[in-house]
Amino acid sequence: MASNVSTKNTNNSNKNGSSSNSVISKLKNTFGLQQLIILIVLFLIYGLFAALSPAFRSGSTLTSIFDASYYVGFLALGVTFVIITAGIDLSIGTSMMCAAITGGVVYNQLHAPLWVALLVILAMATAVGCLNGFLVAKLKLPSFIATLGTMMITRGLSSILSNVQTETFPLRGTSDGWYKSIFRTSGDFPTGAIVLIGVAILCAIILNKTRTGRYIFAIGSNREATRLSGVNVVRSEAMAYIIAGFCAGLAGIAYAATYTTIMPGSGAGFEMDGIAAVVVGGTSLAGGVGSILGTLIGTFIMTVLKVGLPYLNLQPHYQIFITGFVVILAVYADIYRNRKKNQ
Amino acid sequence: MKKKILFGTIFAALLLLVGCSGGNSSSSSKSSGGNSKNIEVVAKGFQHDFWKAVQSGAKQAAKEQGVTMNFVGPKDETAIAEQLEMLNNAVNKKPGAIALAALDTKAEIDAIKTAQEKGIPIIGFDSGVPNAPKGAVKATASTDNYKAGGIAAQHAYDAIKARIDSSATPPRIGIVSQEVNSLSISQRTGGFIDKMVQLLEANPKIGKGKVAVTGHDKFKNKVNASSAKAIIELRVPADVTDAAGKTEASALLKKNDTICVYGSNEFGAKAIINADDSVGGRIGNTEGKVVAVGFDSGKLQINAIKSDKFLGSVTQNPIKIGYEAVSLAVKAAKGQKVKNIDTGVKWYNKDNVDSKEIKPLLYQ
Incomplete structure (x- = not known):
């Protein structure tokens, strides 16, 4: 994690120009502090639910939390890259469901083996990511508009490709049911948590240890300055959208494994769950700042709220209501931090 | 320092929110x-x-x-x-x-x-x-949707019995069924058909084996429509849109020998009401009008019942x-x-x- 923090500090210190050593260490402390705080908030929310509801304190509830976190988690991990470039990707939710339903068509209607269908899901979502990258990085469309367009395209495409039919993936216990064990074994062990954390580590390495990752941070801080210093910004920026697309594909597989049935035209709104998790995790919508660990914690804050609130016998609309407050508070923290930084 | 205060506030607000929501329902989850x-x-x-x-x-x-x-x-x-x-x-x-x-x-x-x-x-x-x-x-x-369809048939039959006895041509009974795949709707349709066939066959003017069921393979019987003394015609729209439903219901209402129509759910009843407007008011509870019965409710259907357009409907x-x-x-x-x-x-x-x-x- 130390490397993660230091990368951001490098960027910030670049921006601040002649910041002294003491300022750097101060920044370091505050960023470390922020992730620590949301981690504490996560545990406190969990503890609160556990204290209020005995039924919440069971292993099976923890499995439910993991089950609900996978697709949001993958979406959030991918879109973290885009948000760090100061862009947004609204298409991830529908693109994930479009890819998943395409996989279903390939499996059910074209009778391809299941592993082919799963690869099709990844390929489809990555292709949408490539399109987004092309539109935003190459053609310079505003990311909000470009991905709003691809959001509608993928939403319509899922209905077209599936002929407005629901696609059902194989059930557990059938000969092709093995893919469900990627995320939860028949003994209810949440193997998906390992997959999610594995992908998160991979994302952290790309973001902090590779040149592409550093360029993505730089583009978010100051795109023009990055371009002038000789960086191929088109390639790096497009890469962020492609990663978001690939992760949406992973989310599609996780969704199919967890929920089995994919409805045509669905997925609108999922992107907001993912973006909210990123924002709660402390990544700035202004770009240039962000961390994978924060996104992961943000994802679990969102899902613990989602799974936990019904244990207090609250109806779904209360969950959305309360989650909304969490998002607003998190965004305010982001704005507050930026204002402080610019002072 | 200020930052710490901010996060403290966020944190306290979070706790408060979650705490409040917990408080509301803790009494009900206590047991x-x-x-x-x-x-x-x-x-x-x-x-x-x-x-x-x-x-x-x-x-x-x-x-x-x-x-x-x-x-x-x-x-x-x-x-x-x-x-x-x-x-x-x-x-x-x-x-x-x-x-x-x-x-x-x-x-x-x-x-x-x-x-x-x-x-x-x-x-x-x-x-x-x-x-x-x-x-x-x-x-x-x-x-029990099958039984429920039968209840609709019984009420419809009671209302058309006198007309069957006095009619010179074989009467036609029309059904608009949203679809025939889902269990609940096809049972409501099938229950109506079976009960209606049974009631018509018991009528000495018609007799056993003289009721033809036409319109859809799933419910069709072997009786030839041309030699039948009564016809039950089932119409299933191509898709579940109000326009498609209206087309099928209009086709039934335009036939002169139709004396009764049945919509086997809210969609079917709505189709009949929409079609009736376009064919100039064929359904109603008065002499010479087509008797209409429905299923479920909905604003249009309730209005049709209150304004004497529909004889009545079956509700769950x-x-x-x-x-x-x-x-x-x-x-x-x-x-x-x-x-x-x-x-x-x-x-x-x-x-x-x-x-x-x-x-x-x-x-x-």
Whole structure:
């Protein structure tokens, strides 16, 4: 994690120009502090639910939390890259469901083996990511508009490709049911948590240890300055959208494994769950700042709220209501931090 | 320093929010741990009037039986993932029993099996849990749609009997059925057809083997329409849009020998009402008009009944569905033997549409 923090500090210190050593260490402390705080908030929310509801304190509830976190988690991990470039990707939710339903068509209607269908899901979502990258990085469309367009395209495409039919993936216990064990074994062990954390580590390495990752941070801080210093910004920026697309594909597989049935035209709104998790995790919508660990914690804050609130016998609309407050508070923290930084 | 204060505030606000919400309901969740006194109800919807009525019946039963009941449902009937999460939560709470109206049994099969392994009995209600693993669902409280279709046929027949006796040409009875694949709607259609055939054949003017059923392969019989003394014609629209429904209903109403039409759900009834406007008012309760009967409710259909366009309609009893679902769940939680319950239907017409008995069962 130390490397993660230091990368951001490098960027910030670049921006601040002649910041002294003491300022750097101060920044370091505050960023470390922020992730620590949301981690504490996560545990406190969990503890609160556990204290209020005995039924919440069971292993099976923890499995439910993991089950609900996978697709949001993958979406959030991918879109973290885009948000760090100061862009947004609204298409991830529908693109994930479009890819998943395409996989279903390939499996059910074209009778391809299941592993082919799963690869099709990844390929489809990555292709949408490539399109987004092309539109935003190459053609310079505003990311909000470009991905709003691809959001509608993928939403319509899922209905077209599936002929407005629901696609059902194989059930557990059938000969092709093995893919469900990627995320939860028949003994209810949440193997998906390992997959999610594995992908998160991979994302952290790309973001902090590779040149592409550093360029993505730089583009978010100051795109023009990055371009002038000789960086191929088109390639790096497009890469962020492609990663978001690939992760949406992973989310599609996780969704199919967890929920089995994919409805045509669905997925609108999922992107907001993912973006909210990123924002709660402390990544700035202004770009240039962000961390994978924060996104992961943000994802679990969102899902613990989602799974936990019904244990207090609250109806779904209360969950959305309360989650909304969490998002607003998190965004305010982001704005507050930026204002402080610019002072 | 300021930053610390900010995060402190955020944190306190979070705690407060979650704490408040907990406080509201902590009294109702207090008795958990007792388990067999807790019943979880997972419905197919929440906002719709139909589900509100189901919930009120469920509440009543929970109160009478002295159990804690938690009623949840997804935002609409396509939100399968949302319902699955609700069912998972319900199972994790280890209640005495779960009442479930499944949106998609296949998607929920893992959760149903987990409930079975944990020894939590499941009670189906409304459309129940079709194709559930053996032994998981102990009993179902639902409408006997086949019988309900027959009730509509009986009322329709009583209204057209005199006309059959005096008519020179073979009378035609038309049906608009939204589709013939789903179990509930095809049972309502089939129940109507079978009962109507039986009633017509019992009429000495028509006689056995003289009623032709035409229009769809699923229900067609071997009687030749040209030699039949009465014809039942089933119309199934190409797709579930008001326009397609209207086309089929118009085709029925335009035939001069049609004396009765039946819409086997809200969609079918609506199709008849929409078509009637375009053919210039063929349906009604007065002499010489086509007798119309419907199923379910909805604003158009209730208006048609109040304005003497429709003879009457059959409605399910959502309050009883909720009541019986929870009652069965309580019994199952105690380990008692339970069996399926027909929650019954009610016939309503102009006279009782606003009565205390009928009004709560209808939705606009």
